[in-house]
Amino acid sequence: MLNKLRQEFLENTTQLLIVNNTNQVLDTDDSLFSIKKGSDITDFHPFFHVISSLFEDDRKQQKFYCVQMEIKGKTCFFDIRSQVDFEKKQVVLFIEDLTDHYKTLHQIKQVRNESIINFNITQELNHQLNVERGFKNKFLANVSHEIRTPLNSILGFLSVLENTSLDREQLDIIGIIKDSSKNLVAIVDDLLDISKIEAGHLEIKNKRFDFKKFTKSLVKTYDLQANEKRLQFVTDIGTNIPKFLIGDQLRLNQILINLLENALKYTHQGTVTLRISTTSRNMRRIPVTFEIIDTGIGIPKEYLTTIFESFTQLEKRGLFGGSGLGLSIVKQLTQLMDSNLEVSSKENEGSTFKFTISLGVSHDQKEEKETPVIRNSEKRSGGSKKKKYRILLGEDIEVNQLLMMRLFADEGTYSLDIAKNGEQVVLFLEKYQYDLVLMDLSMPVMDGYDAAMRIRNHTDKKIKKIPIVALTARTTEEERDEAKECGMNAYLTKPINSDLLFKTIDRLLHRYKPKKEKN
Amino acid sequence: MSVSKKIVLLGHFGVGKSSLLRRFVENTFSENYTVTIGVHIMKKEVHLEKDNITLVIWDVEGTDDFTKYRSSYLMGASSFIYVFDASRPITYGDIKYNLEHLKEKYPHVSAHIIGNKVDLVDPDVLLNDLKAQDIQHSYLSSAKTGENVELLFKNVAAQLLENA
Numbered sequence: 001m002l003n004k005l006r007q008e009f010l011e012n013t014t015q016l017l018i019v020n021n022t023n024q025v026l027d028t029d030d031s032l033f034s035i036k037k038g039s040d041i042t043d044f045h046p047f048f049h050v051i052s053s054l055f056e057d058d059r060k061q062q063k064f065y066c067v068q069m070e071i072k073g074k075t076c077f078f079d080i081r082s083q084v085d086f087e088k089k090q091v092v093l094f095i096e097d098l099t100d101h102y103k104t105l106h107q108i109k110q111v112r113n114e115s116i117i118n119f120n121i122t123q124e125l126n127h128q129l130n131v132e133r134g135f136k137n138k139f140l141a142n143v144s145h146e147i148r149t150p151l152n153s154i155l156g157f158l159s160v161l162e163n164t165s166l167d168r169e170q171l172d173i174i175g176i177i178k179d180s181s182k183n184l185v186a187i188v189d190d191l192l193d194i195s196k197i198e199a200g201h202l203e204i205k206n207k208r209f210d211f212k213k214f215t216k217s218l219v220k221t222y223d224l225q226a227n228e229k230r231l232q233f234v235t236d237i238g239t240n241i242p243k244f245l246i247g248d249q250l251r252l253n254q255i256l257i258n259l260l261e262n263a264l265k266y267t268h269q270g271t272v273t274l275r276i277s278t279t280s281r282n283m284r285r286i287p288v289t290f291e292i293i294d295t296g297i298g299i300p301k302e303y304l305t306t307i308f309e310s311f312t313q314l315e316k317r318g319l320f321g322g323s324g325l326g327l328s329i330v331k332q333l334t335q336l337m338d339s340n341l342e343v344s345s346k347e348n349e350g351s352t353f354k355f356t357i358s359l360g361v362s363h364d365q366k367e368e369k370e371t372p373v374i375r376n377s378e379k380r381s382g383g384s385k386k387k388k389y390r391i392l393l394g395e396d397i398e399v400n401q402l403l404m405m406r407l408f409a410d411e412g413t414y415s416l417d418i419a420k421n422g423e424q425v426v427l428f429l430e431k432y433q434y435d436l437v438l439m440d441l442s443m444p445v446m447d448g449y450d451a452a453m454r455i456r457n458h459t460d461k462k463i464k465k466i467p468i469v470a471l472t473a474r475t476t477e478e479e480r481d482e483a484k485e486c487g488m489n490a491y492l493t494k495p496i497n498s499d500l501l502f503k504t505i506d507r508l509l510h511r512y513k514p515k516k517e518k519n
Numbered sequence: 520m521s522v523s524k525k526i527v528l529l530g531h532f533g534v535g536k537s538s539l540l541r542r543f544v545e546n547t548f549s550e551n552y553t554v555t556i557g558v559h560i561m562k563k564e565v566h567l568e569k570d571n572i573t574l575v576i577w578d579v580e581g582t583d584d585f586t587k588y589r590s591s592y593l594m595g596a597s598s599f600i601y602v603f604d605a606s607r608p609i610t611y612g613d614i615k616y617n618l619e620h621l622k623e624k625y626p627h628v629s630a631h632i633i634g635n636k637v638d639l640v641d642p643d644v645l646l647n648d649l650k651a652q653d654i655q656h657s658y659l660s661s662a663k664t665g666e667n668v669e670l671l672f673k674n675v676a677a678q679l680l681e682n683a
Binding site: 049050053057065066077106116123124 | 594607609
């Protein structure tokens with residue numbers, strides 16, 4: 001009974017074939033397909049060419065899974081088992097039709113493979129995009145660096161020219177050139193920031209800072225600017241915000257400056273409001289919400305989503321002048337701070353930019369002791385009777401040498417010597433006595449980093465301890481860190497701000513004053 | 520009667536092994552990707568200058584792990600054609616590893632490396648990438664355009680006859 005049932009079940013799904021070593025069909029039950037006895041089985045399907053290999057192999061049995069064959073126009077999938085009788089030079093083939101099973105498997109694999117291939121293709125496209133973006137960022141960083149050097153000279157010499165005897169018209173023209181150059185500096189800074197953000201090189205550095213002092217400085221600046229435009233600058237800063245917070249003051253300042261400047265730029269009457277609030281203060285971290293609200297020209301609805309794109313919105317809109325990068329930077333900086341910049345606006349009614357960032361609350365809410373800042377300006381301009389400080393400048397570019405000479409020419413307190421490269425700096429220090437070194441970082445023969453290392457490792461204690469100020473057009477955090485690691489005491493970026501330069505020199509001269517002079 | 524030789528097409532899935540086979544045997548091509556499961560076998564007689572040879576070509580289901588290939592599929596092979604997709608570097612990143620495995624298991628079987636789908640890539644970029652990864656390819660082909668397909672099978676056939 002069971003045997004009969006088994007036969008019925010297997011009849012249409014299996015076939016037995018006996019073939020000899022010359023591929024000749026000796027016997028077949030023709031359950032799945034009919035094949036003539038005595039015919040060459042390789043003519044039926046190329047799979048059966050494998051029979052010759054079966055006789056060359058040591059194994060008596062083999063199994064071939066999922067062999068695809070076209071039988072009477074239908075695609076079939078068979079599992080084929082072989083058993084070789086080496087003595088009789090025959091092979092028994094047991095063919096099992098598993099078409100339904102394999103067709104289901106085929107559908108599953110089709111979906112799986114397609115999704116993996118699509119993922120691979122997307123991954124490859126992303127990789128290519130990153131390569132292109134990397135090239136763009138490198139290009140931007142290099143170009144920005146190259147622009148900074150001549151800009152330094154332009155701005156420096158303009159300041160010098162401004163202090164010569166000029167009539168009003170000439171002063172006005174210098175003012176225009178200066179403003180344009182400063183705009184160019186801002187654009188170069190934006191380009192550098194964008195390239196850093198996109199390359200993932202910009203990190204948020206959270207440090208303790210005086211939030212009250214920070215907002216006070218902002219208010220002071222923009223109150224003045226609003227007054228000039230006859231606008232009202234309203235501030236509403238929550239009194240429950242702790243004085244000392246932990247966050248990236250530099251980048252927060254950059255965000256607020258960009259938003260406030262836009263607000264003032266596109267508001268012709270009414271008010272610009274800066275609102276800062278928090279819902280809580282008794283926590284280790286607090287959410288601080290910043291809102292910049294203006295009554296300006298507003299942004300048409302269709303541009304609300306594109307204003308944060310870098311470069312592109314300029315062509316479309318022409319509204320957010322400058323580099324067209326400001327809002328893009330703001331958006332990306334807020335994202336780096338795990339926040340989201342929201343904008344709501346109505347044409348001719350105004351705009352509101354809003355974001356909330358989580359800031360740490362410093363355990364220590366006590367006032368820091370201010371380090372006394374030595375103000376030497378009177379001494380400098382007055383041509384002090386005290387001995388002059390000797391400054392050594394390491395700088396290879398002639399126009400930069402000229403600019404520094406010009407800046408120092410008006411200062412009675414200092415005398416300036418110039419070395420053309422790092423090696424000369426070290427040589428001059430060994431030969432003459434100096435109080436401070438100003439060091440360009442990119443110089444031929446020996447660069448500023450190497451020269452600083454040589455100085456810090458010098459056997460002469462006085463040379464070893466001399467204050468070094470890096471002067472450079474390089475602005476990346478890594479370069480700043482490298483300069484610090486090489487033992488430089490301060491880092492000033494070009495274009496050099498003369499006030500900051502002399503304040504830095506005064507501060508370092510005061511701090512590193514040799515002992516005998518202190519007494 | 521011409522001699523017949525077994526060739527096995529190997530490589531990751533979706534690299535165009537079945538398309539190469541169809542282009543060679545039937546001179547057809549479809550943009551639609553259809554997964555091969557198990558093995559699909561076709562044969563074609565190749566006419567060479569002095570002799571004819573029947574290539575029995577086993578188009579085996581693609582995988583990135585060659586250790587998983589069933590030995591019954593590869594038994595009796597005279598040549599392996601290792602196909603990769605020129606537009607997907609992931610399909611040629613592990614060539615060296617997979618070839619080593621084949622050489623260890625089948626030391627007497629020659630292997631040819633074919634970069635397919637070259638119509639989709641910048642050849643200079645591809646060649647630089649292959650050079651950087653020290654991949655010695657035999658042919659760059661396109662089943663879609665037919666570029667080098669006939670040539671590669673003919674050359675493999677000629678080499679098999681030479682070694683026969």
